Amino acid sequence: MTLSYVPDGSPAHRLDPRSKLAVQVGFAAAAYAYTTPRGLAALTVVAVVCLRLAGGGPRSLWAYRFALPFLVAAPVVAGATLGAPWFRVDRAVETSLASYRVLLVFVVAAAYVRSTPVRDSRAAIQRTVPGRAGAFLGVGVALVFRFLPLLRRDLATAREAVAARGGDALPVRDRMRLVAVAGINRAFGRADRLGTALSARCFAWNPTLPPLAFGRVDALALGFGVGLAVVALATVV
Amino acid sequence: METRTDSVDLVGDEAATNLARAALFAALVGAFAYVSFPFPLSPAPVTLQVLGVFLAGVFLGPVWGGAALVLYLLAGALGAPVFSGGSAGLGELLGPTAGYLWSYPIAAAVVGAVVHRGATLRAVDTIGVPTLVAGMAAGVVVVYTLGVFGMMAVLGLTLGEAFLQGAAVFLPAEAAKVAVAVGIVRSDAIAAA
Numbered sequence: 001m002t003l004s005y006v007p008d009g010s011p012a013h014r015l016d017p018r019s020k021l022a023v024q025v026g027f028a029a030a031a032y033a034y035t036t037p038r039g040l041a042a043l044t045v046v047a048v049v050c051l052r053l054a055g056g057g058p059r060s061l062w063a064y065r066f067a068l069p070f071l072v073a074a075p076v077v078a079g080a081t082l083g084a085p086w087f088r089v090d091r092a093v094e095t096s097l098a099s100y101r102v103l104l105v106f107v108v109a110a111a112y113v114r115s116t117p118v119r120d121s122r123a124a125i126q127r128t129v130p131g132r133a134g135a136f137l138g139v140g141v142a143l144v145f146r147f148l149p150l151l152r153r154d155l156a157t158a159r160e161a162v163a164a165r166g167g168d169a170l171p172v173r174d175r176m177r178l179v180a181v182a183g184i185n186r187a188f189g190r191a192d193r194l195g196t197a198l199s200a201r202c203f204a205w206n207p208t209l210p211p212l213a214f215g216r217v218d219a220l221a222l223g224f225g226v227g228l229a230v231v232a233l234a235t236v237v
Numbered sequence: 238m239e240t241r242t243d244s245v246d247l248v249g250d251e252a253a254t255n256l257a258r259a260a261l262f263a264a265l266v267g268a269f270a271y272v273s274f275p276f277p278l279s280p281a282p283v284t285l286q287v288l289g290v291f292l293a294g295v296f297l298g299p300v301w302g303g304a305a306l307v308l309y310l311l312a313g314a315l316g317a318p319v320f321s322g323g324s325a326g327l328g329e330l331l332g333p334t335a336g337y338l339w340s341y342p343i344a345a346a347v348v349g350a351v352v353h354r355g356a357t358l359r360a361v362d363t364i365g366v367p368t369l370v371a372g373m374a375a376g377v378v379v380v381y382t383l384g385v386f387g388m389m390a391v392l393g394l395t396l397g398e399a400f401l402q403g404a405a406v407f408l409p410a411e412a413a414k415v416a417v418a419v420g421i422v423r424s425d426a427i428a429a430a
Contacts, residue, residue, distance in 0.1 A: 024327050028327070028331050063325065064324050070334065074392040077401065078393065095394065098391060099392060106329075108328070109328030110326060112316070112326060113315075125311070137308065140311075140312075141311050141315060143257070143261070144309065146264075147264040148318070154268070155272055159272070172274050172276060173413050173417055175274065176288065176417045177420050180269075180288055180421060183265055187261040187262060187264070191262075192254060195250075199250045199254075203253050205246040205248055206246045
């Protein structure tokens with residue numbers, strides 16, 4: 001199961017995407033500033049509350065399982081030393097805290113992804129980044145969401161076709177080449193048709209965007225995000 | 238209800254196609270993240286993401302190739318499941334593999350700049366093998382330098398530890414990907430380039 005938007009009526013779903021992004025940035029800054037057992041304990045509560053407010057639970061975090069080997073291996077690698085005492089607990093503890101901090105940032109990010117539809121993210125980009133750069137990023141991100149499932153299916157089809165013809169026996173390098181060539185040809189084919197279709201439909205730099213508005217709850221969320229960032233900055237200054 | 242009377246500012250044909258190609262390449266790099274091959278000597282299965290980064294530089298050039306990978310990162314940060322194993326979210330850009338991810342746009346631009354010797358695109362079939370290998374080797378250096386420094390910063394490891402965990406074990410697989418990329422570019426397999 002991958003992590004994606006889930007329609008719901010949770011409090012986080014009703015927030016403006018920009019205030020949710022502010023909370024994420026503030027949370028990450030605070031997590032990096034307070035990587036102590038006490039600081040991380042407090043932030044754990046905040047992270048769990050964020051995920052609950054988005055209607056998510058432990059299942060939402062399953063998509064991050066691939067980061068776990070890195071996070072678990074790091075303290076072991078950091079603690080191990082060549083020569084006596086072979087394992088330094090202080091180094092391992094320091095790195096464990098760093099690993100745990102990353103996990104918390106993932107939890108808050110999962111709350112955003114679960115509670116924000118693509119259209120809103122796109123509008124948030126185009127209203128935050130001005131001019132053509134914003135339009136490029138907004139349209140491009142929307143197209144990535146649109147075409148990712150198709151290209152995944154193209155690649156899966158190519159792999160099945162290779163396997164069906166006994167390609168499993170080929171060296172890894174040849175299998176990589178066959179799958180990559182099929183993927184690129186499909187992507188270019190789709191891109192060129194899409195480019196023509198966009199031009200034919202008066203693709204413009206200034207389309208009408210869905211409305212975004214800050215509400216009363218957003219003031220709370222924005223204040224919270226900015227507050228976290230300020231607290232984090234306070235340790236640096 | 239207010240009425241907007243701005244005139245429509247059309248995107249030119251060439252820019253529209255380039256934008257579509259950049260977006261599709263970003264999606265392709267995301268789709269490559271799901272394709273993993275068990276590789277001898279490597280502790281984790283090898284995905285084709287970095288191959289996508291090299292090829293973005295070669296086929297789209299330094300400017301649009303870099304832009305494609307910026308789109309990839311932004312889409313992932315906003316929730317497209319494009320990072321390894323289908324994960325997404327701003328957290329990945331601050332996680333243990335953050336350095337690798339942030340290096341992708343730079344690496345694509347570097348590969349493109351070396352291979353095309355500047356910002357204007359040359360015909361792909363006129364590029365020699367030594368230039369291709371040099372460009373991608375530069376890309377590998379960018380990806381792993383930033384990746385190792387990212388691990389040091391995020392996980393608090395020393396340079397040696399981060400190099401061991403984050404680069405040494407993956408370099409043989411990268412050499413294979415450079416060979417694959419050169420093979421793809423030198424063959425006539427890509428129709429639309």
